[in-house]
Amino acid sequence: MHAVIPYVIATILFGLGVYGVLRRRNAILVLMAVELMLNAVNLILVTADVTLMSSSDPASASPGGYRGGAFALFVIVLAAAEVGVGLAIVLQYYRTRRAVQIDEVDLGHERETAG
Amino acid sequence: MTVADALLIALGAVAIGSGALVVTSTHLVRAGLYLVVSLGAMAGLYLGLGAGLVAWVQVLVYVGAVVVLLLFAVMLTRAPIGPSADLDRPAWPAVIVGGGVGVGLAVLMVDAFRWTIYALPAPGNTERMGAELFGNWVLPFEVLSILLLSALVGAIVLSRPDIGAREGAAREGAAPEDAGHEGSDA
DSSP, X not given: OXXXXXXXXXXXXXXXXXXXXXXXXXXXXXXXXXXXXXXXXHHHHHHHIIIIIHHSOTTTSOOTXXXXXXXXXHHHHHHHHHHHHHHHHHHHHHHHHSOOBGGGOOOHHHHHHHO | OOHHHHHHHHHXXXXXXXXXXXXXXXXXXXXXXXXXXXXXXXXXXXXXXXXXXXXXXXXXXXXXXXXXXXXXXXXXXXXXXXXXXXXBXXXXXXXXHHHHHHHHHHHHHHHHHTTOBOOOOOOOOHHHHHHHHHHTOHHHHHHHHHHHHHHHHHHHHHHOHHHHOTTOGGGTTTHHHHHHHHHHHO
């Protein structure tokens, strides 16, 4: 297996996620783009475990698929928690303002410092 | 170019193509469904790399739970069925930063790994993964369970206006954020 293939796939997906976060106005679409970025990081972790761990010092490192896999599982759990709280915030904001456009969010402290 | 390479390239093309549609589609619901395709292709990539448990957890948690949650949010915010015109901001800053990050990291990776061939390890089994998780990573595991509990409590506090906005109707906009911080600190 050529290691560069999954690495390049992951970096392109991460770039797409950054593009989506900066481009989208809808808060739910921004969360979707964040999911893309987190998945790209997961792919990097799993691939690094397969390529780097198995090649360097095979005596001490556990064989491939375990250490990076454990971190990928942790990232998946973090992403689930992030989406739960994030969507609760989005829905609460929608309930009070009837909008999900994140570039029109009125931050109260900006008015205080400006005025 | 082996069978594993061809499989990884094909799955990666699916993941990247549907990922591009997620960030460019003008239909909210279609963006969510393309996200399913992209995450499914990523699960296939994990399988191809020998991380079977991560792949199935990805299918269960992401495709099964996170995307369903996102689609519920799309419906609860009364998103229109057809294409929406006001989903995007001007493209140029996003293209410059996102393209710069993607291409820059890709060039870095290509330069670091060239065309080196690594032998794929034997596919991981769940028993070894469990031993790794509960042997070396017990403390992060327990911290994560506390974080999940506090995220759960925080989401409930945020979604209930009767406990979120206790300080009066004047601060109704600011109160949910305060409640969120309390929830995540608990």
